Amino acid sequence: MGEFKVHRVRFFNYVPSAIRCVAYNNQSNRLAVSRTDGTVEIYNLSANYFQEKFFPGHESRATEALCWAEGQRLFSAGLNGEIIEYDLQALNIKYAMDAFGGPIWSMAASPSDSQLLVGCEDGSVKLFQITPDKIQFERNFDRQKSRILSLSWHPSGTHIAAGSIDYISVFDVKSGSAVHKMIVDRQYMGVSKRKCIVWGVAFLSDGTVISVDSAGKVQFWDSATGTLVKSHLIANADVQSIAVANQEDSFVVGTAEGTVFHFQLVPVTSNSSEKQWVRTKPFQHHTHDVRTVAHSPTSLISGGTDTHLVIRPLMEKVEVKNYDAALRKITFPHRRLISCSRKRHLLLFQFAHHLELWRLGSTVATGKNGDTLPLSKNADHLLYLKTKGPENIICSCISPCGSWIAYSTASRFFLYRLNYEHDNINLKRVSKMPAFLRSALQILFSEDSTKLFVASNQGALHIVQLSGGSFKHLHAFQPQSGTVEAMCLLAVSPDGNWLAASGTSAGVHVYNVKQLKVRIGFHACIPLCHVLPQVFEYSIPDKHYTDWSRTVQKHGFHHLWLQRDTPITHISFHPKRPMHILLHDAYMFCIIDKSLPLPNDKTLLYNPFPPTNESDVQRRTAHAFKISKIYKPLLFMDLLDERTLVAVERPLDDIIAQLPPPIKKKKFGT
């Protein structure tokens, strides 16, 4: 395998943005997650919880509500007063419709999936009709005194519960008038000066309205009479979210202390028919406010200010009890935010609104295995490039030679040329981008830095030739007719002849760059293993899976390998040793040596830390997967040259240290 010097980088100050809303789509088992910076991500829960699509954020878009309607249509509403529909195929925004009610606080789709209800700042509840290509305003309900913070439809679609400040109103949909107005106590058994904000309501089919509010109470109301049935005090802080299962026998609430409570409908005694709601399980997986929860048929999903997305499968609902039924915590992005220039030892970090360029430090010392070598030259912050406009940066890349930087937002594409003179760096923008290069989903430079590959969100793949200070558009590969899929992942071969691109529908297309025509397009599980924990290898000249890949498939992977939770983020190859593949995910990195035999289930997959003597080496089972868990959590790992690796870590504590204040917890003795 060889010895490597590893640059351990911890100065990437990456803080993800807090999760604001989640919406679960039952039909396709997908989860839409929206964050406070306006990004919307779509996770495929059946494909190993992989983040397959995302919509970049915008500074003015502060989403407050997210919902699926009519099957596969995704709507969001925010504080800028607009309802936005997302186009899931083309990965952009279809349209934004102003609701003319001020900031929108809540949104709910009707059970029949044909209507959309929004609750606005001025106290009005507006009903919209969902037409095949747009939404249309239908009518207003009775206007209330204060802002409508939460909405819920009755499963039959006849009534609506709207939670506001200090009261809950029940509306009749047909007439649009408020039938009941239920006043909420400001404090459980007491008085308080602070107004009670009803953060969430849920309407059950038997007419019960469940409300959660800022005093820490979960209350059950009878909507026929407008009276309080039961009140539970579950927290000392706000209870901020509620989600009910489809079968209405359980619901989940999230509190500001980070606790998620599961309520279930259980019979009073073991053989009676009368049932009551009982708080069954508390889960403490978050440190900060849990602003949103969702209930899928088999699991509880929660997300909040501490930026983790936690998916907790419920044991009693899960059929097969294997590793899939364990807790999933998605913290790190599934996309690459870092690119590396091998020649000049530069790293480009992508943030939401700016890019940072750093030069790695160097050392002249040598040492044994496991030593930390002192730096003779510190890492240098070379460039801080701020983007213009309110949109977030989608993707960025630096060329391997270090002289080009390209990045793209949702509406513009930027290309910069860098000049280096004696430790100083000079940046010049290449202006007059062509019109078709609008927004790119993925940018990649070729190995010799002469070509730039851009995957635009219309499905086309552009090749641009770079030379000197100018560029020239060479070719554009149009997508196959009938599909408008956006290309998500790109990879280029080292000699620059072949380009592989994978789209959203899990097919991989390989393009011959030299002759500029499409060679193969086929459908298979995504090779280069981004989603599934499996590795495929496809040989382009021979046009079939390599023998090694076939043997790996036949042999099967080690069970521990299949049980990794995070997807593989990056793969690189050693230029001199074609038998080695270097890949990494968030918690380990692995070098696969194709010449060595494959491990079977019985052998140790994770080799212990470096051998101390020769007998150890022989005793250790020699197999193809050399895995190391020294550096974690890993955001990026790449081979710089023959003897050097760079590993960018992001310790969780550093992220938590920059989050907003959590609720105070009083512990005895402190």
Place this chain on the structure above:
Amino acid sequence: MVQLRPRASRAPVSAEAMVDEGQPASEEEAEHGLLLGQPSSGAAAEPLEEDEEGDEEFDNEAPEELTFASAQAEAREEERRVRETVRRDKTLLKEKRKRREELFIEQKKRKLLPDTVLEKLTTASQTNIKKSPGKVKEVNLQKKNEDCEKGNDSKKVKVQKVQSVSQNKSYLAVRLKDQDLREARQQAAQAFIHNSLYGPGTNRTTVNKFLSLANKRLPVKRAAVQFLNNAWGIQKKQNAKRFKRRWMVRKMKTKK
């Protein structure tokens, strides 16, 4: 009646005498009065003094003969001249003002969009088509010129967003006032959320204290998670660093 030159007399002259003699003197007086704006006594005093001096020299000569008609004609001419100058001044001032006004209007017009664009704007606003904002760039325009033109219509609410006006560029024309209102409402909403979650009355603590709770409860108590306050004394530390560098340099020099 023959007008005699008034003789200097020590005694105060009577009002009648002043009036009588004032006719020729009045011309001069009138002139003086009009042009110099001095009080009549002063104006009257001057010709008197002059006459005094003249008197002494040409005491023996006969006084000048001035007919009433000629004097009257002179007076009228003087008045006419004065009136003319005033009128000329007024017209000159008017012209100046007019020119400045025109200049201002022209400058204003130069600042605004060309007429073609404005025409298209007004016609497009009739049709009221909206385009999705994600695809176009927003350009804020002041619609003051339209207000001036339409006059009374300035009170009416105009359509906010207009379809792309020119074919080559795509942008939206938005009224500034509405944009400000929208921003204000969004700020108010965000302030409400912040206040209700992090404002007074909420039981919040810092992340450092939160994570250090566990350390406090350990059997062997440990320090807080963020024990060091790196932001303390930044200036002091910088000064110390600079001093150290200078001291090292000095030491090296003296050693040599």
